Amino acid sequence: MSGHEDIASRRRFLKLAAGTAAAAVMVSGLPRVARADDLPHVSEADPTAKALGYVEDASTSKDPKRKPGDTCVNCQFYTGAPSGYGPCQLFPGKSVSAKGWCISHTAKQA
Numbered sequence: 395m396s397g398h399e400d401i402a403s404r405r406r407f408l409k410l411a412a413g414t415a416a417a418a419v420m421v422s423g424l425p426r427v428a429r430a431d432d433l434p435h436v437s438e439a440d441p442t443a444k445a446l447g448y449v450e451d452a453s454t455s456k457d458p459k460r461k462p463g464d465t466c467v468n469c470q471f472y473t474g475a476p477s478g479y480g481p482c483q484l485f486p487g488k489s490v491s492a493k494g495w496c497i498s499h500t501a502k503q504a
């Protein structure tokens with residue numbers, strides 16, 4: 395195979411590969427990324443939430459383990475926005491209130 399044939403062959407391959415990839419995206423659509431807004435909120439009545447003493451508003455917690463200022467938003471398990479609701483690693487597939495709290499609260503490292 396000459397150098398020209400080799401380059402032409404590579405070009406055909408790259409065009410075919412690009413076309414195939416574009417077709418795959420068109421057929422399957424772009425992957426949908428789950429957003430925190432889409433996650434159902436953890437209910438205080440949820441068995442896991444009850445076991446962990448989760449409350450949607452930390453200021454309402456009567457648990458003596460809670461330190462003033464501790465909320466989900468400053469817990470290392472919280473990965474959401476500073477307000478509203480966001481994911482917590484202890485409640486996979488659900489979101490907790492940024493103002494919430496539970497006994498597993500662990501302060502984020504600076």
Ligand code: SF4
Pocket residue numbers: 448465466467469470471472482483484490494495496497498499500
């Ligand atoms: S582990 Fe942290 S983020 Fe999750 S509910 Fe408890 S306090 Fe909130």
